[in-house]
Amino acid sequence: MPSPETTPLDDALVACAAGTPDAFGPVYDALAPAAYGTAIGVLRDPDHAAEVTQEVMVEVWQTAAKFDPARASARTWVVTLARRRAVDRVRAEQARRDRDQRDLDSSVAGSGYDVVSEDVERRLEGAAVRRCLDSLTGTQREAVVDAYYGGRTYREVAERLGAALPTVKTRIRDGLIRLRNCLGVNHG
Numbered sequence: 003m004p005s006p007e008t009t010p011l012d013d014a015l016v017a018c019a020a021g022t023p024d025a026f027g028p029v030y031d032a033l034a035p036a037a038y039g040t041a042i043g044v045l046r047d048p049d050h051a052a053e054v055t056q057e058v059m060v061e062v063w064q065t066a067a068k069f070d071p072a073r074a075s076a077r078t079w080v081v082t083l084a085r086r087r088a089v090d091r092v093r094a095e096q097a098r099r100d101r102d103q104r105d106l107d108s109s110v111a112g113s114g115y116d117v118v119s120e121d122v123e124r125r126l127e128g129a130a131v132r133r134c135l136d137s138l139t140g141t142q143r144e145a146v147v148d149a150y151y152g153g154r155t156y157r158e159v160a161e162r163l164g165a166a167l168p169t170v171k172t173r174i175r176d177g178l179i180r181l182r183n184c185l186g187v188n189h190g
Contacts, residue, residue: 008071012076014076018062019066029062032076033077037058037059041088044088134180141163
């Protein structure tokens, strides 16, 4: 018998606990959207939210006997189950990401990364850039160094050098072309 404080949904959930299979259809139809809404709010991923909703609704069917209408409404009970399950999913995903990152970090650290080789390569590249910068004309070198190593805009380089903006742009473009050719960079 329904109690005066319960809703028809609460009563349907109690009927599910009593093993009445026909009672679950209306429970599912009424509560699955609330479970999904809660899950999507926590997870922000529709696929994960759908999975959590399905898991929650199976749990509702299997554990309907644990529902106590004196403690909470059917909706509140299902939303609580959904929130807990979604938070568990977030924690599990974060643990998986952390585990994957640790595995990646250990594989990179254990891969024999050669710091000396990297340092030598960086120094050789730096020497090649300096040698190629020395091959530029004085005005090209000054404009390129100001723009790329000084972090200045074309306009700032033009003001600093007292040259027209188009002239500075041409010097930088021509200087970069000469650098590219000197360094043997393939521009295709």
